[in-house]
Amino acid sequence: MQHFISPVLWQFLIHWLTNFAIFPPEASSIAPYADALYFFLIFISVVGLAAVAALVVTFSIRYRQELSPVATQIEGSTLLEATWTIIPLILFMICFVWGALLYFRIYSPPPNAMNIYVVGKQWMWKVEHPGGQHEINSLHIPINRPIQVTLISQDVFHSFSIPAFRVKREVIPGRYNTEWFEATTPGTYHLFCTQYCGTLHSQMIGEVVAMTPEDYQAWEARSISGTSLAQNGERLFASLGCNTCHNASPNAHGPNLAHVYGSHLQLKNGEFVTVDDAFLRDTILNPTMHEIAGYAPIMPTYQGQVSEEGMIDLVEYIKGLDSQYRITQTIENSDAQPVQTGTAPGGTSAPALAPGTVKP
Amino acid sequence: MSTIVSLPDQSTAQLPRVSYLNKEYGLKSWLLTGDHKRIAMLYLISITFFFFIGGAMAALIRMELLTPPSDLLAADTYNKVFTAHGIIMVFFFLVPSVPATIGNFLIPIMVGAKDLAFPKINLLSWYLYIAAGIMMISCLAFGGVDTGWTFTTPLSTHYLNTHVVTAGLAVFVAGFSSIFTGLNFIVTIHRMRAPGMTWFRLPLFVWSHYAASILMVLGTPVLAITLVLVVLERTIGIGVFDPSKGGDPLLFQHLFWFYSHPAVYIMILPGMGVISEVISNFSRKRVFGYTAVAFSSVAIAVFGFFVWAHHMFVMGISNYSALVFSLLTMLVAVPSAIKIFNWSATLYKGSITFETPMLYAFGFLGLFTIGGLTGVFLGSLGMDIHLTETYFIVAHFHFVMVGGMLMAYLAGVHFWWPKMTGRMYPEGVSKLAAVITFVGFVLTFFPQFILGYLGMPRRYAAYPPEFQVLNVFSSAGASVLGVGYLLPLLYLTWSLKYGKIAGPNPWQGTGLEWQIQSPPLTENFVETPIVTHEAYDYEWLESRKGSEVPSLN
Numbered sequence: 001m002q003h004f005i006s007p008v009l010w011q012f013l014i015h016w017l018t019n020f021a022i023f024p025p026e027a028s029s030i031a032p033y034a035d036a037l038y039f040f041l042i043f044i045s046v047v048g049l050a051a052v053a054a055l056v057v058t059f060s061i062r063y064r065q066e067l068s069p070v071a072t073q074i075e076g077s078t079l080l081e082a083t084w085t086i087i088p089l090i091l092f093m094i095c096f097v098w099g100a101l102l103y104f105r106i107y108s109p110p111p112n113a114m115n116i117y118v119v120g121k122q123w124m125w126k127v128e129h130p131g132g133q134h135e136i137n138s139l140h141i142p143i144n145r146p147i148q149v150t151l152i153s154q155d156v157f158h159s160f161s162i163p164a165f166r167v168k169r170e171v172i173p174g175r176y177n178t179e180w181f182e183a184t185t186p187g188t189y190h191l192f193c194t195q196y197c198g199t200l201h202s203q204m205i206g207e208v209v210a211m212t213p214e215d216y217q218a219w220e221a222r223s224i225s226g227t228s229l230a231q232n233g234e235r236l237f238a239s240l241g242c243n244t245c246h247n248a249s250p251n252a253h254g255p256n257l258a259h260v261y262g263s264h265l266q267l268k269n270g271e272f273v274t275v276d277d278a279f280l281r282d283t284i285l286n287p288t289m290h291e292i293a294g295y296a297p298i299m300p301t302y303q304g305q306v307s308e309e310g311m312i313d314l315v316e317y318i319k320g321l322d323s324q325y326r327i328t329q330t331i332e333n334s335d336a337q338p339v340q341t342g343t344a345p346g347g348t349s350a351p352a353l354a355p356g357t358v359k360p
Numbered sequence: 361m362s363t364i365v366s367l368p369d370q371s372t373a374q375l376p377r378v379s380y381l382n383k384e385y386g387l388k389s390w391l392l393t394g395d396h397k398r399i400a401m402l403y404l405i406s407i408t409f410f411f412f413i414g415g416a417m418a419a420l421i422r423m424e425l426l427t428p429p430s431d432l433l434a435a436d437t438y439n440k441v442f443t444a445h446g447i448i449m450v451f452f453f454l455v456p457s458v459p460a461t462i463g464n465f466l467i468p469i470m471v472g473a474k475d476l477a478f479p480k481i482n483l484l485s486w487y488l489y490i491a492a493g494i495m496m497i498s499c500l501a502f503g504g505v506d507t508g509w510t511f512t513t514p515l516s517t518h519y520l521n522t523h524v525v526t527a528g529l530a531v532f533v534a535g536f537s538s539i540f541t542g543l544n545f546i547v548t549i550h551r552m553r554a555p556g557m558t559w560f561r562l563p564l565f566v567w568s569h570y571a572a573s574i575l576m577v578l579g580t581p582v583l584a585i586t587l588v589l590v591v592l593e594r595t596i597g598i599g600v601f602d603p604s605k606g607g608d609p610l611l612f613q614h615l616f617w618f619y620s621h622p623a624v625y626i627m628i629l630p631g632m633g634v635i636s637e638v639i640s641n642f643s644r645k646r647v648f649g650y651t652a653v654a655f656s657s658v659a660i661a662v663f664g665f666f667v668w669a670h671h672m673f674v675m676g677i678s679n680y681s682a683l684v685f686s687l688l689t690m691l692v693a694v695p696s697a698i699k700i701f702n703w704s705a706t707l708y709k710g711s712i713t714f715e716t717p718m719l720y721a722f723g724f725l726g727l728f729t730i731g732g733l734t735g736v737f738l739g740s741l742g743m744d745i746h747l748t749e750t751y752f753i754v755a756h757f758h759f760v761m762v763g764g765m766l767m768a769y770l771a772g773v774h775f776w777w778p779k780m781t782g783r784m785y786p787e788g789v790s791k792l793a794a795v796i797t798f799v800g801f802v803l804t805f806f807p808q809f810i811l812g813y814l815g816m817p818r819r820y821a822a823y824p825p826e827f828q829v830l831n832v833f834s835s836a837g838a839s840v841l842g843v844g845y846l847l848p849l850l851y852l853t854w855s856l857k858y859g860k861i862a863g864p865n866p867w868q869g870t871g872l873e874w875q876i877q878s879p880p881l882t883e884n885f886v887e888t889p890i891v892t893h894e895a896y897d898y899e900w901l902e903s904r905k906g907s908e909v910p911s912l913n
Contacts, residue, residue: 002551021826024814037743038813045733048697051624051730052704056722059707060714063549063643065364071898072709076649084701085694092690095740100683102742109677122519157609159674159749163815168747172610173514174603177676189823194749194817196508198519199436202820286606303604 027210028165028190029182030106035166037098044091106167109180113148116141117229117312120151120158120171121199125191128312130230133223137206139191141183141224142216148180154308158197162208170195176278183210233317236310238290240302248328253300255292261319266293280315364642364713364868373861374709375782378574391479394479395882400465401780402486403456404773408849410452410493415845417445422804422838425831430656430821438821439506440522442900446509447527451534452493454761455623458630459576460489460541464608465780467545467881469873472554472889477539477547492534499526508819510620511586513601513612517593525594528587535580535587537624542576545569554872556891557878560654563835563871563895564647567654568633572659575622579665586612610675615667625664627761628728629657631768632699635721638771639703641869642718643710646896649702656695663692673744682741689739696732700725712789716787719794720771727763727801731756734809752812755805763801770797770848777852778866782879783859789851797844803837870901 005013026032062068085109114140117128127135131169141147151160151171160179161168164187171193193204211219211267226232237243255265261280264272268291273279284306287299306314367373380397383389390398409672420441423430433441464482468475478484499505505527516524543655547563549570590612592598593704599605601612640647647653669685703725712718734756738744747753777785807830816827865874873880873887892902 014638016829019826020829021814034742034746039738040739041737041740041743045730045736048733049726049729052700052725055701055704056707056725058713059704060722063707063710065711065713066713071711073646073899074648074709075646076652077583080705081698081702087696088697089694092736093691095736096687096690099740099742099744100686103673103682103745104679106742106745141627155483156519157512161749161815161817163517163746163750168674168745174609180876190815192815192817196439196512196515196819197440198515199506201439202435202817202822204431205824265558277738327660342889
């Protein structure tokens with residue numbers, strides 16, 4: 001072959017043909033569902049295009065001027081027009097329903113999903129596992145287990161996209177978005193930022209490492225750095241002085257936070273809200289946004305005082321506040337150590353949170 | 361191959377002694393003209409200029425993407441280049457392309473009027489366009505802007521130190537030029553139709569411009585307000601879109617797409633009008649189901665306003681509102697499907713010839729069908745999650761905008777070139793250009809669908825190496841496409857002096873514009889026409905053959 005093709009070109013061809021993707025890996029439980037719809041859509045597109053092409057080509061040949069010197073004027077045909085209104089309409093409605101079912105499947109996390117936090121910033125992904133593992137531009141996950149990622153940006157819009165899993169969600173400043181997936185095949189996959197986010201947008205890429213549960217456990221154990229998110233949150237809770245009001249005493253100025261996560265709170269205007277991550281975040285940063293019935297709106301804003309990672313720590317701490325005892329402990333610990341030294345409340349603190357379990 | 365071209369005897373043919381082109385001479389007579397035909401020519405020259413600037417940016421993008429790393433252009437340069445490509449092509453080429461040139465030239469003639477309702481506003485519209493263009497060019501000259509054509513907040517308001525304000529104001533001003541054009545068309549079509557020219561005798565070209573004008577007048581102000589808010593947020597920090605001040609960055613997305621989705625119909629509807637005229641003329645047949653095609657334009661305009669949030673399916677809007685927007689998106693696809701089938705059926709029992717405008721129209725039918733059907737992929741909620749923000753969407757809108765609109769624009773320019781200039785373009789080389797454009801287009805943009813499903817994100821200066829092969833195909837296609845666009849520029853310019861004299865009606869067209877001399881008089885008609893026949897009435901044309909075209913010769 002080298003006689004016919006220049007060696008350089010030959011090398012290029014070899015390189016290309018061995019490195020040529022035409023269909024993405026199908027590595028999540030959702031991917032086969034997405035691909036099924038994709039092939040259906042391709043099918044109706046091919047049929048539609050073939051229909052138009054057949055009409056245009058046939059008529060162009062049959063009714064070209066040589067064969068058809070005089071045109072026959074036709075007004076139209078209501079029946080025909082109704083046909084080609086209704087058939088596309090039905091096909092489009094099938095696409096709509098199928099797409100909607102898939103959308104709800106992709107965007108409704110199962111209740112037992114393991115939660116991981118992701119903070120997007122120009123131009124990196126910061127991943128915070130509840131157990132205290134931190135990663136930059138990579139995300140390690142176990143296969144065959146639903147994973148929910150809670151996404152927030154600390155600056156501009158980003159978008160968290162894993163093509164091999166067929167999932168994507170915008171990462172927006174000021175609000176938590178979530179996305180979930182369940183990897184099925186161990187491997188390393190692309191993690192892209194797909195929303196244009198400034199100069200190095202194209203370098204805001206990382207990898208998702210899907211591992212067998214055993215490998216994942218080993219990775220989890222060796223990657224712990226520092227303390228868990230809830231422990232960080234506990235320290236932050238004390239150092240910000242949250243416990244001055246949220247101390248669960250009968251005459252406290254603020255609501256008792258034990259069991260608050262997942263509960264329904266009544267607001268001053270009579271509405272009920274479910275306390276979720278976004279609600280906690282909003283009330284810390286912008287307390288007057290939701291005024292809780294029975295409490296004076298005296299809480300100051302913590303806007304600008306807590307980083308997005310700090311917010312995640314606080315939220316994770318409050319999520320785990322499942323008993324009065326836990327709060328009392330925080331207060332005692334903070335009384336003993338008003339200035340945080342970085343030592344974790346440690347072994348004496350309440351039973352460790354089951355890492356990554358999200359309450360339904 | 362047979363043809364319907366009926367040129368006068370070239371040995372004796374002469375251009376009309378008086379026409380809008382030679383009524384007055386000198387730069388001033390052009391720059392202060394109120395004549396819609398002269399303003400159309402001013403627009404034609406200016407949008408061609410911007411098209412080739414935008415095209416040069418596209419060439420840079422495709423060259424950079426030949427190789428995976430960002431080696432030809434640094435990342436920030438690349439970002440500026442694709443931003444310039446987007447802003448220039450959308451706001452300075454596609455939006456004004458057919459309406460401000462061909463539409464401006466033809467709408468008054470087609471309805472039988474001497475000019476648009478407001479000639480001075482029409483001229484003002486061109487000056488605003490030029491002012492906006494100068495702002496945009498100076499923005500590029502002083503270092504460019506890298507927001508992307510979507511101006512996404514808070515990136516555009518807080519995180520970039522490029523010329524966002526200049527670019528934003530340029531688009532703001534360009535928006536007014538579009539509003540004025542739309543306003544002029546609406547009033548002209550309502551109030552200035554010749555006696556006997558009822559709504560249902562109007563050519564479909566006029567209907568589609570009417571629908572697009574409604575969108576221009578109602579949609580563009582929203583974009584204007586949005587850009588003003590971006591500029592104010594950048595300059596004095598009013599915080600409407602800033603979450604740290606209680607603003608909502610998603611609000612920007614809603615407002616921006618409330619204009620920018622209808623904007624794609626502003627761009628495509630006039631092109632659909634061109635296709636109706638061209639297909640009817642070269643198959644010598646009235647458009648199949650005139651009423652359905654006319655009303656489908658209006659339906660597109662109306663539904664087009666209620667689908668904007670389909671650009672936001674992954675942004676965290678509520679799942680139920682996503683359902684509504686997906687449903688409406690599917691409904692807006694139906695009128696386009698109706699049009700495609702009606703155009704195909706127009707060919708049935710016709711007497712078809714294959715001049716250049718017809719070839720471009722066939723290109724339109726194929727590419728717009730693919731563009732439309734891939735739009736259904738994106739309107740289908742679950743599929744959109746994977747496909748949005750990737751090259752799939754890039755390929756989709758280029759199929760609609762370039763494969764659809766640009767093909768229609770070129771079909772229109774070739775079709776009415778004899779009317780505008782009085783001379784024919786060279787048929788052979790222009791057919792070649794049409795074929796080159798089609799082949800180059802498919803080679804450029806089809807691989808991008810596959811890239812999109814693979815997950816390659818748009819707006820990436822560098823990409824993983826496994827995407828290279830398809831990107832090389834795409835860049836190769838772009839160079840073919842470039843040739844396809846340069847050819848018309850050359851031979852159309854050539855034809856201004858050397859083209860054959862066309863005579864009043866080289867295509868044997870039925871529209872009022874073909875019943876007057878080419879190029880037309882400044883007043884268009886010697887006497888106000890009285891319309892007694894429907895559009896595309898080829899039998900009526902047959903019956904009046906031989907009768908002289910009135911002119912002031």
